[in-house]
Amino acid sequence: MQTLRNNWVSLFFIPLILLVLTAGIIVYVVNNPGGAMAARALSYSNILRYFREHILLVLTALGLAIAVGIPAGIMLTRPSMRVVGRVMENFVNIGQTVPSLAILALFYINLGFGFKTAVFALWLYSILPVLRNTYAGITSIQPNILEASRGMGMNSLRILYKIELPLALPVIIAGIRTSVVVCVGTATLATFIGAGGLGDLIATGIQVRRNILVFTGAGLSAFLAIFLDHIVGEIEKYFMKSGAYDPLKGL
Amino acid sequence: MITLEHVTKKFPGSKTPAVSDFNLEIKKGEICVLVGPSGCGKTTTMKMINRLYEPSIGNIYVNGQDIMDINPIKLRRGIGYVIQEIGLFPHLTVEENVATVPRELKWPRDKIKKRVEQLLRLVGLDPEIHGKRRPPSLSGGQQQRVGVARAMAADPPVLLMDEPFGAVDPITRGRLQNEFLRLQQHIQKTIVFVTHDIDEAIKMGNKIVAMREGKLVQYATPDELLSTPKDDFVAKLVGRNRSIKRLHLIRAEAALQKSIACANLNDSVNKIKKYIKDNPMNVVFVVDDQKRLQGVISEKDMEKNGALDNPQNAIAADLFTDLANFSHHDSTLNDVLSVMLNYGEGYVAIIDEKERFKGIITLGDILEVVKSNANSA
Numbered sequence: 001m002q003t004l005r006n007n008w009v010s011l012f013f014i015p016l017i018l019l020v021l022t023a024g025i026i027v028y029v030v031n032n033p034g035g036a037m038a039a040r041a042l043s044y045s046n047i048l049r050y051f052r053e054h055i056l057l058v059l060t061a062l063g064l065a066i067a068v069g070i071p072a073g074i075m076l077t078r079p080s081m082r083v084v085g086r087v088m089e090n091f092v093n094i095g096q097t098v099p100s101l102a103i104l105a106l107f108y109i110n111l112g113f114g115f116k117t118a119v120f121a122l123w124l125y126s127i128l129p130v131l132r133n134t135y136a137g138i139t140s141i142q143p144n145i146l147e148a149s150r151g152m153g154m155n156s157l158r159i160l161y162k163i164e165l166p167l168a169l170p171v172i173i174a175g176i177r178t179s180v181v182v183c184v185g186t187a188t189l190a191t192f193i194g195a196g197g198l199g200d201l202i203a204t205g206i207q208v209r210r211n212i213l214v215f216t217g218a219g220l221s222a223f224l225a226i227f228l229d230h231i232v233g234e235i236e237k238y239f240m241k242s243g244a245y246d247p248l249k250g251l
Numbered sequence: 252m253i254t255l256e257h258v259t260k261k262f263p264g265s266k267t268p269a270v271s272d273f274n275l276e277i278k279k280g281e282i283c284v285l286v287g288p289s290g291c292g293k294t295t296t297m298k299m300i301n302r303l304y305e306p307s308i309g310n311i312y313v314n315g316q317d318i319m320d321i322n323p324i325k326l327r328r329g330i331g332y333v334i335q336e337i338g339l340f341p342h343l344t345v346e347e348n349v350a351t352v353p354r355e356l357k358w359p360r361d362k363i364k365k366r367v368e369q370l371l372r373l374v375g376l377d378p379e380i381h382g383k384r385r386p387p388s389l390s391g392g393q394q395q396r397v398g399v400a401r402a403m404a405a406d407p408p409v410l411l412m413d414e415p416f417g418a419v420d421p422i423t424r425g426r427l428q429n430e431f432l433r434l435q436q437h438i439q440k441t442i443v444f445v446t447h448d449i450d451e452a453i454k455m456g457n458k459i460v461a462m463r464e465g466k467l468v469q470y471a472t473p474d475e476l477l478s479t480p481k482d483d484f485v486a487k488l489v490g491r492n493r494s495i496k497r498l499h500l501i502r503a504e505a506a507l508q509k510s511i512a513c514a515n516l517n518d519s520v521n522k523i524k525k526y527i528k529d530n531p532m533n534v535v536f537v538v539d540d541q542k543r544l545q546g547v548i549s550e551k552d553m554e555k556n557g558a559l560d561n562p563q564n565a566i567a568a569d570l571f572t573d574l575a576n577f578s579h580h581d582s583t584l585n586d587v588l589s590v591m592l593n594y595g596e597g598y599v600a601i602i603d604e605k606e607r608f609k610g611i612i613t614l615g616d617i618l619e620v621v622k623s624n625a626n627s628a
């Protein structure tokens with residue numbers, strides 16, 4: 001009974017609170033812009049456009065990152081690729097240390113302004129946690145479990161989707177959640193290469209020295225990050241319930 | 252059933268072969284134990300049988316067929332496999348774990364379900380209680396049972412077991428070993444069993460292969476191994492106390508004193524007194540109407556409750572105390588002896604699987620059996 005209520009709360013109640021808070025912020029700042037200059041940026045249609053642009057950036061980049069990161073991560077764990085995998089893992093870790101703004105700037109020079117460049121840079125940046133966690137999740141499975149499945153005559157494809165992927169799922173999802181949060185935050189920088197998003201609000205606010213614009217942009221993007229993170233978390237819970245195990249209980 | 256001919260396995264990058272010129276023939280229905288110190292190649296030898304490793308030189312035949320001619324996936328589905336630390340799938344339920352090989356073989360769903368239930372019952376688990384649980388919520392002993400059930404799922408004629416009882420505590424291990432031996436009497440599989448524990452080898456094996464540095468040193472029955480070790484290595488392996496170890500080989504039944512009279516729950520004090528007088532240990536065992544052992548009455552118990560003063564009021568049910576020094580009839584004399592020493596009693600009561608009283612074993616009985624065994628060996 002207790003868990004049923006908890007499930008219900010986390011599935012509907014928390015997103016609802018986040019939505020109400022987000023709507024509250026929007027309504028509040030539109031009605032109390034604190035000056036004509038801020039009022040011009042803070043209209044309902046503007047804010048919704050920023051939001052739409054931001055979400056589109058994040059979801060496109062994230063979707064591509066998952067679509068490429070998970071298969072690539074799996075590929076690196078295959079016996080023939082293990083050496084490449086180790087090299088790749090280090091490369092990826094170093095890649096993660098490059099500042100996000102630098103990545104944006106780098107690709108802006110080569111690919112020019114706009115949505116596509118921003119998506120590309122965000123994709124590159126958010127693919128890293130997904131790939132690394134897929135690799136780590138699969139390689140950290142106890143060897144005796146894999147040996148047992150091989151010894152019972154499962155072929156490698158069956159082992160992959162019956163054993164390896166389900167066992168690595170919590171780690172892979174953790175990687176996706178990291179990517180979500182990083183991606184929503186980094187997407188605010190997309191404004192500097194003309195790709196719009198909530199970053200527009202923040203950048204404008206800095207230029208015209210109106211804190212309310214900065215707070216609005218930052219606050220909304222933070223709520224978006226929490227919201228998306230929560231959604232992914234719920235998806236994870238769904239998978240765990242339908243036939244996976246509780247990683248906290250251990251093996 | 253399983254034949255290894257001049258099998259050598261050399262791993263790339265190592266100078267000495269892990270297994271060298273290994274010859275072995277295992278008969279149908281036998282448990283063959285490979286025993287030796289770690290790194291002696293026993294696990295490698297076993298894994299070559301289901302082609303987890305492939306021999307560098309030599310041939311292996313299972314059921315007369317060269318295993319190199321069989322597709323490894325097909326071969327492995329026909330050989331049960333129980334490994335160290337069990338290797339159950341933690342994300343699948345017990346039922347799903349056991350159903351692994353039948354599912355690979357694409358058995359129909361209801362056949363799998365029936366087989367899984369049958370197997371869980373066979374290894375002493377209740378499908379209703381344990382079937383839907385996941386392995387991490389089971390005890391070590393239960394996990395082990397699931398591991399054995401999973402290996403037997405598709406009824407393979409051959410089982411490979413790599414230290415299957417290594418991960419559980421000594422008490423559970425002893426019980427699992429006894430259970431497994433009892434099971435083997437029904438299923439009659441050909442089993443290759445790997446262990447580093449010589450006691451386990453002696454207890455489980457019909458034949459024992461003592462291995463050192465990839466070579467077969469001695470291939471013999473447990474009794475031969477204990478009475479005539481081939482060289483110093485085997486002698487050291489079986490240890491100095493090998494006469495005690497031979498107790499592992501003798502079942503409690505061999506030393507049992509069967510004609511021991513028992514009291515019923517409602518027997519009178521006078522009757523009990525007579526029983527105690529006739530009994531060699533000066534106690535009387537109390538059984539219920541189904542002959543199940545309830546407890547024991549000693550002379551001391553008679554004094555308490557004032558039973559001697561009012562003999563007409565007391566019956567056996569009021570007087571007996573619980574009995575701790577008992578053992579099952581299929582346990583070994585070694586188990587019986589340890590129970591005896593643990594409780595400091597001169598006898599151990601023996602019961603069968605339905606807790607029915609079978610008789611007692613005294614220290615003298617054990618000596619007697621060991622003596623006659625030594626003469627015949």
